[in-house]
Amino acid sequence: xxxxxxxxxxxxxTIASHPEQAVADHLAQTGKGAIGMMPIYAPxxxxxxTGFLPVGLWGGSRPVAKARTxxxxxxxxxxxxxxxxxxxxxxxxxxxxxxxVPCDTLKCMSxxxxxxxxxxxxxxxxxxxxxxxxxxxEREYAILQEKLETITGVKITxxxxxxxxxxxxxxxxxxxxxxxLAAQYPQVISAVDRHAVFKARLxxxxxxxxxxxxxxxxxxxxxxxxxxxGKRVVVTGILLEPDGLLELFDRLGLAIAADDLAQESRQVxxxxxDGDEAPLxxxxxxxQNLYGCSVATDTKKQRGPMLLDMVxxxxxxxxxxxxxxxxxxxxxxxxxxxxxxxxxxxxxxxIEVDQEASAFEQVHTRLQSLVETL
Numbered sequence: 001x002x003x004x005x006x007x008x009x010x011x012x013x014t015i016a017s018h019p020e021q022a023v024a025d026h027l028a029q030t031g032k033g034a035i036g037m038m039p040i041y042a043p044x045x046x047x048x049x050t051g052f053l054p055v056g057l058w059g060g061s062r063p064v065a066k067a068r069t070x071x072x073x074x075x076x077x078x079x080x081x082x083x084x085x086x087x088x089x090x091x092x093x094x095x096x097x098x099x100x101v102p103c104d105t106l107k108c109m110s111x112x113x114x115x116x117x118x119x120x121x122x123x124x125x126x127x128x129x130x131x132x133x134x135x136x137x138e139r140e141y142a143i144l145q146e147k148l149e150t151i152t153g154v155k156i157t158x159x160x161x162x163x164x165x166x167x168x169x170x171x172x173x174x175x176x177x178x179x180x181l182a183a184q185y186p187q188v189i190s191a192v193d194r195h196a197v198f199k200a201r202l203x204x205x206x207x208x209x210x211x212x213x214x215x216x217x218x219x220x221x222x223x224x225x226x227x228x229x230g231k232r233v234v235v236t237g238i239l240l241e242p243d244g245l246l247e248l249f250d251r252l253g254l255a256i257a258a259d260d261l262a263q264e265s266r267q268v269x270x271x272x273x274d275g276d277e278a279p280l281x282x283x284x285x286x287x288q289n290l291y292g293c294s295v296a297t298d299t300k301k302q303r304g305p306m307l308l309d310m311v312x313x314x315x316x317x318x319x320x321x322x323x324x325x326x327x328x329x330x331x332x333x334x335x336x337x338x339x340x341x342x343x344x345x346x347x348x349x350x351i352e353v354d355q356e357a358s359a360f361e362q363v364h365t366r367l368q369s370l371v372e373t374l
Contacts, residue, residue: 002223006356008216009193014200019055023093026053026205026225035148036097036117039238040262040295041124041285045164045272046145048206050154052095056202057082058263061242070112071105076326077355079105079240086115096120096151098144102295103329120147126297128288137284145280161279163271171192171206172268173373174213179258179265181217183223183232183314186255191246198264199241218333231374232257234310236303237322238330239263240357248364257314260307261322266293274342294329303333304340311346317374318347320367325354 015022023034034053037044037118044054059081067083075083085091096286099110122140125133130271145156178197182189189197197216201209208362220242229254239261240246249256259265268287290296292306309317319341324330336349341348351363 004219005188005216008212009189009196009274010121010194012200012216013196015203016196017205020205023053023055025224031334032152033093035152036091036094037097037130038097038109039307040100040102040266040293041287041290042098042122043102043141043144044159044206044229045168045279045283046141046156047098048164048167049156050148050152050162052152053131053203055094056263057097058083058199058202058239061355061358062355070114071108074098074326075105076238076324077353078324079109081355083112083114084108085114089115089275090114091117093117095252096148098122102126103327118151120144120151124287124296127324127328127341128290130299134281134284134288138203138278138281141249142282158279165279165282166208167195167210171175171201171210171213172271174210174217175265175268177202178213178217181220183255183257185220185223185234186228186230188220188223188227190252191249191256192243195241195243195246197265199331201267202263208305228255229253230241230255230260231314231317231371233318233320234258234260234307234314234316235320236260237374238324238327238351240322244358244360245351245353246361248360248367252364252367254320254367254371258310260292260303260310262293262295266290270306294333301333301336307337307341308346318349319347319348320370322353323350324350 027033030051032051032053035047036057037054038057047054059078062084064080064084067080068086069079071083092115096115096118098117099106099121101107101110101121110119113119113269122144125136127133149156182194197213232255235256270286273285275282292303311319321334349366
């Protein structure tokens with residue numbers, strides 16, 4: 001059984017590290033290509049309903065040179081990496097790229113795209129509490145659907161879209177279950193392993209990913225959880241990578257009890273609701289129901305209480321804030337929930353995340369100090 005777990009985790013890591021192979025495999029199996037999905041939230045179900053593969057574009061880990069010509073140095077790390085990759089032609093094989101534009105940098109990126117793939121842009125309404133916002137976003141999705149149909153040559157029927165919604169909801173449920181299971185088995189599923197399972201989700205057709213995750217969970221559940229001698233933390237932020245950063249958590253005995261990362265659990269937090277309404281309307285409702293994210297306007301600022309609730313439910317010892325370098329929405333949220341964590345006596349630490357980084361000595365020292373304090 002341990003060999004099976006290792007084999008499955010190795011497969012997730014390979015997919016996470018080589019998305020181009022996953023795209024090639026999909027093309028070979030279906031005859032259909034891939035469509036890029038820029039962070040943070042886009043209705044992947046619309047792309048999935050065409051038979052094309054939605055592929056998450058979340059940057060990489062390489063030196064940035066060409067991107068400096070088009071982006072200011074204070075653009076966030078993800079956008080710098082995406083621009084570098086597109087300047088190198090990495091994304092030119094995509095049939096299109098879908099942009100949501102919830103922050104200023106994404107708005108600029110949608111206008112400065114240097115790849116050859118056509119750009120499809122839609123807008124999330126920020127006054128999310130109104131019914132008018134749902135109707136507005138439904139219309140935005142309808143326009144996006146028309147553009148996708150033109151590019152792919154596939155008519156997106158309600159039946160196909162309903163099937164994609166079902167597949168995605170099943171995947172979200174599987175990933176929520178996996179996150180809880182990984183917290184129970186930190187000796188089996190390391191921080192690096194956990195991230196690979198989430199990241200592979202960006203590059204696989206979701207029913208295939210769900211099947212792999214369920215197979216992994218079945219294998220893990222066959223063994224008894226062992227006592228954990230390290231500490232447990234809740235992590236929050238946009239993303240927590242590259243692997244060199246995650247390896248510090250494993251080396252210092254910091255198990256991830258739960259995450260509030262935009263690249264990971266925020267993607268699976270909210271299901272598309274059931275109901276008799278049209279599927280596009282129900283897709284739009286996801287945006288209204290989303291909570292605890294810096295790019296989704298929340299006048300009540302519930303992220304702090306949400307993190308406190310996660311700490312309470314998981315028994316975590318601390319919160320680690322993975323602050324994406326130059327991410328204004330995350331920086332604006334931080335002072336508010338920092339005060340809320342401090343008021344409740346929850347230990348917390350902020351570390352800076354830069355995908356271009358290759359050395360992590362400073363972060364290692366800070367995380368080690370947190371462990372010693374705990």
